[in-house]
Amino acid sequence: MNKIQQLFKNKKNILSVYFTAGYPELNDTATIIKELEKNNADLIEVGIPFSDPLADGPTIQDSSSIALKNGINPNLVFKQIQSIKNQTNIPLIIMAYLNQMIAFGEDNFLEECKKSNIQALIIPDLPISEYKKKYKKMFEEYNLSNIFLITPQTSNERILEIDELSDTFIYMVSSNSVTGTKKDIDNAQIQYFERIKNMNLKNPTLIGFGISNNKTFTEACKYANGAIIGSAFIKKISEKGELKDKISNFIKEIKN
Amino acid sequence: MDKLINNDGFYGEFGGAYIPEMLYPNVKELQDNYIQIIESEDFAKEYKELLKNYVGRPTPLYYAKRLSEKYNTKIFLKREDLTHTGAHKINNTIGQILLAEKLGKKRIIAETGAGQHGVATATVCALKGLQCTVYMGEIDIKRQAPNVARMKMLGAEVIPASSGSRTLKDAVNEAIRAWINEPEDTYYLIGSVVGPHPYPDMVARLQAIISEEMKMQLKEQTGKENPNNIIACVGGGSNAAGAFFHYIKDKDVKLIAVEAAGKGINSGETAATTQIGTTGILHGSKTLLMQDEYGQVTEPYSISAGLDYPGIGPVHAYLFKDKRADFLNATDKEALDAAFELTELEGIIPALESAHALAALKKLNLKENETTIINLSGRGDKDLETYIKLL
Ligand SMILES: Cc1ncc(COP(=O)(O)O)c(C=O)c1O
Secondary structure (H helix, E strand, O other), rough: OOOOHHHHOOOOOOEEEEEEOOOOOOOHHHHHHHHHHHHHOOEEEEEEOOOOOOOOHHHHHHHHHHHHHHHOOOHHHHHHHHOOOOOOOOOOEEEEOOOHHHHOOHHHHHHHHHOOOOEEEEEEOHHHHHHHHHHHHHHOOOOEEOOOOEEEOOOOOHHHHEEEEEEOEEEEEEEOOOOOOOOOOOHHHHHOOOOOOHHOOOOOEEEEEOOOHHHHHHHHHOOOEEEEEHHHHHHHHHHOOOHHHHHHHHHHHHHH | OOHHHHOEEEEEOOOOOOHOOOOOHHHHHHHHHHHHHHOOHHHHHHHHHHHHHHOOOOEEEOOOOOOOHOOEEEEEEHHHHHHOOEEEHHHHHHHHHHHHHHHOOOOEEEEOOOOOOHHHHHHHHHHOOOEEEEEEHHHHHHHOOOHHHHHHOOEEEEEEEOOOOHHHHHHHHHHHHHHHOOOEEEEEEEHHHHOOOOHHHHHHHHHHHHHHHHHHHHHHHOOOOOOOOEEOOOOHHHHHHHHHHHHHHOOEEEEEEEEEEEEOOOOOOOOHHHHHHHEEEOEEEEEOOOOOOOOOOOOOOOOHHHOOOOOOOOOHHHHHHOOOOEEEEEEHHHHHHHHHHHHHHHHHOHHHHHHHHHHHHHHHOOOOOOOOEEEOOEEEEEHHHHHHHOO
């Protein structure tokens, strides 16, 4: 059982936080991970910045381009994570686009993930068909789970297929949008959350995209095993002030 | 060319649909319907009718006598510059707007580089009374101002893409994000043979009219079945795909694609993708693209906004790897010289993009009895500001 599976077994209302590696400063990665763990976040998604993040809204785009200007690259991200391997226990997910993994060499990339104690990957532009054809076996060799996304428009049939292919959790995109766009949760979204809940999938679910505060986090937790916050966290750590304080304040606000 | 692609949208190793789940329903809808719609009698009739009476097709195949004399060979120009709106782009937008209509779409979004595709999209949206939003890089908005004005007059909203290199690549990113965010009745009208399957195949089919006409016209005018060479410029590659389409199987025809070298292929300021690119994924398809060791897409450069793109359509990546097409390139300066040469010898001011195709003449050493067709993809009105500086 991987650490994330264990987490879902033992805990409800899971808070997963996404951040862009190399932002705000090149070497903030270790601090952010340690502080998130200290303040009781449950799960962390480390985004490796990409020049053309198609699935991301302005906040993550901007943080990515600043991080790239700061000089971040995958090698450095893996090094940063490996440097605190013995000081942290919080489960980690890597988020990257497929082109980054291909350019790095898929086997090298997965090897580095394994060395960094990464549990799972989110590759938003990796299609299911390609995963089955090529990547499933590779990921399994390195003990890495693939996290699939579903949206309000994903058909039940496809959701069942994704449930079959998943073993850790399913990432429920809260509305049909790129990251960081919506504010409040509306009725159509609640219907969608309920529909998924009633499907009784074998995998737990986390709701992400547009979760930004205590209200939306609490709402999401009613329908799923927890939620994922990205853009709102990035916005918070972009503000003035001490990084550690901003992180602890943010988690406090969310968990209230 | 449509025979080169398999059911999953791959030309050999290139193509496919590498898209986030948020786009899956949109793309799947197109994959499931495009061939059936394009091949339906209904569609074909309306498409041909509009191409004839609205676009002004067939475009002439013109024997360029003085240009031929200068190079001591036989040169024909396929006059896509004479279409309504002034470039080949309209062939594709007419086709896709009909398709969008058949799918019941109400809003159209598009990206544009030179603004020709934006204008062609705004035009067909006006024609059909559909709402139109065009994404355009901030830099391109400046260097192609006349086209921005045309789009606005045609009723389109032009939204600046201000991320990355602020050119065509970033306009595509913004358009794709908008396609994710907009409701289901929004149609993304792509302007070249790029993007996730089925766009590359769909756009190639809609541009195939170019080579369909070439075949008939050349036969009629010269009695020849085939030319020796066909030359076209490649940004994403739609005019080249259209010009090559019906000649792919005719191995006696040399297909010559011309990329923009910018300030030179090794200058760090170039858009000659096949020369410095490697295999990767951009805008939903696997293709050749300009990128660094970590897969970050590098910023391209060309004086020509329509060629200023760090990738090429997957069909061209395939033709390049398969050696079915020769890939040449022309610098800014070579393209400018070629534009002035054509203007002086034939009284035709070409688009800067098309001028890259013309610039290949100096590199080819064509023989006296060889016949060459150059696809003159567009006219130069939009580039006058650049040209005037050199007068
Ligand atoms: C006149 C003209 N030719 C060529 C191109 C390049 O596009 P493609 O390679 O898809 O033909 C453009 C793009 O804007 C154009 O306006």
